[in-house]
Amino acid sequence: MINMRIVLITSGQPSTNPRIVKEADSLSEAGFQVTLIYAYWTAWATYHDEMLLKNKSWKAIRVGGDPLHQKWTYLFSRLFFRISRLYASFLPTKYAQARSTAFLIKEAKALKADLYIAHNLGALPAAFEAAKKHNSLFGFDAEDFHRQETNTTVLSREYLTKKQLEDKYLPKTAQLTTSSPQIAALYKTLYPQLHPVTLLNTFQRSLIPAEPRDTADLPVKLFWFSQTIGSNRGLENIIQSLGLLPKDSFELHLMGKVNPEYQASLYKQADDANIPYTKIKIHDVVAPEDIFRIAQQFDIGIASEPGFSVNNENALSNKFFTYLQCGLVMIASDTVAQKSFFEQHTTIGKLYQKDNSLHLSEVIQSYIADLEALNNTKKNNYMLGQELVNWETEHKKFITCIRQTLIEK
Structure with missing residues (x-):
């Protein structure tokens, strides 16, 4: 299968999607010719994309413009997206999910490949249409349960749009x-x-700098x-729980973009x-590869998913595994997915009842x-x-899946 071509497609950016970067790396290491098509998001x-991509062995192509260098393309894409959402009942649903879908379709169809893999619903039509044009295969990587990512009702426009896209394309993957x-399991029930x-x-494993430090005091x-x-991230519950603890016993460090309000x-x-x-110390976002070094400065990672949607109840996030692999004690809310993982790995930390600040405290x-139990759990x-x-374990499953798909072709 050397020299077989695989195209990964996302409506986001590599730095916002560690998963697609890992998959591109794995495919390239396995001998495939890899191209990633993506679009400006933030x-x-x-x-961070520029720093991330300059040393990669695979090719990345950005489409759909951006506010700085391709302003008019970007503005047109936003206008077209707004019209597509507003008149979703009359226009093709495929354009109503992401600003960049039309550009992703055009670029994907221009690249002949053996397999196209979409990484979100905005990219799914591009993978399908490119595969159809070139008589190839397409797949989908569902990092979320998309039709119920939010807490919207099954009658909402958002739900119905996502359902239409999934029902149209996923059975053909x-x-x-x-x-x-x-x-x-949720997707298996549907299809x-x-x-x-x-x-x-x-x-x-190589991204984790060293064993975690002991906490002495x-x-x-x-x-x-x-x-x-x-x-909708469980932070309010964390704050309430910390208010019940001695003030000299903790520090809370939050990292991410935050608006002033x-x-x-x-x-x-x-x-x-x-x-x-x-x-309470707030840190700005960092390059994806730097998060592990920074995480190891801390003792406890809190996976505070509040279970506000079906997807949130059933997802296992990037932060969840960052905490674990960096050697932080895991404290996690008892969502369905997190509870199940804790049942398989009983020594990684403790669960708490979501929305129960007393229990979390x-x-x-x-x-x-x-502190002895803290340090032992960290190690x-x-x-x-x-x-x-670790990804080395998942890499084997991923490459096996890819090869099996191509063999069946």
């Missing part, structure tokens, strides 16, 4: 991969003829990160909980009061990440 990721067993393969959102440092610091709201909640502002306090998690829960 300004902060553009610089040659392969389907997902990011959790629970999301795989029994498909055989989803789960690839966890883990990372390469207080404060215990708590860490939470995402691309965005905002609502939400930051003010967060500090207001901290003030109401009698938490000094100095105990008790879980955090149990580690504040027992155990680091070793679990080195030996089993």
Whole structure:
């Protein structure tokens, strides 16, 4: 299968999607010719993309313009997207999910490949149309359960648009991969003829700098990160729980983009909980490869998913595995997916009842009061990440899945 060509497609940017970068790396290492087609999503990721892509062995093509260098293309794409959403009942649904879909379709169809893999619904029509043109195969990587990513009703426009896209394209895929067993099961229920393969959102062992440091004294440092610091992420519950703890026993470190209004709201909640502002430290986003070095400065990672949607209940996030592989103690809300993972790996930390700030404070306090248990768990998690829960494990499943798909062709 040397020299077989695979095109990965996303309506986002590489720096916002570690999963697609890992897959491109894995495919290239396995001997495939890889091209990634992507589109501008946010300004902060553009610089990080440049740093990320300059040393890659695979090719990346950005389409659809951007606000700085291809302003008119970008503005046209936004106008077209707005019209497509507004008149979704009269225009093709494929244009109503992402600003860049039309550009992704054009570029993908221009590239002849043996397999096209879409990484979100905005890219799915491009993978399908390119595969149809070149008599090739296409697949889909479902990092989320898309039709219920948010808490919208089954009668909402968002739900119906996503459902139409999934119902039209997913039954025709040659392969389907997902990011959790629970999301795989949800799609299997919808499309029994498909055989989803789960690839966890883990990372390469080489990205983890070293064993975690021992914590000798207080404060215990708590860490939470995402691309965005905002609502529907369980942060309010964390703040309330910390208000029940001795103020000299902890620090909370948050990393991500945050708008001034939400930051003010967060500090207001901290003030109401009698938490000094100095105990809450906000950090800007960093390059994807730097997150592991930074994470290892902390003691406990909080995976605070509130379960606000079907997808949120069933997803296993990038942050979840970053915490574990970096050797942080895992404290996680009891969503369906996180609870299931904890049941398989009982020594990685503790679950708490989501929306129960008292229970969360008790879980955090149990580690504040027992630094030996904290340090032992950190070491155990680091070793679990080195030996089993890592991208090297998922890489094997991924490449096997790809080869099986191409063999069946």
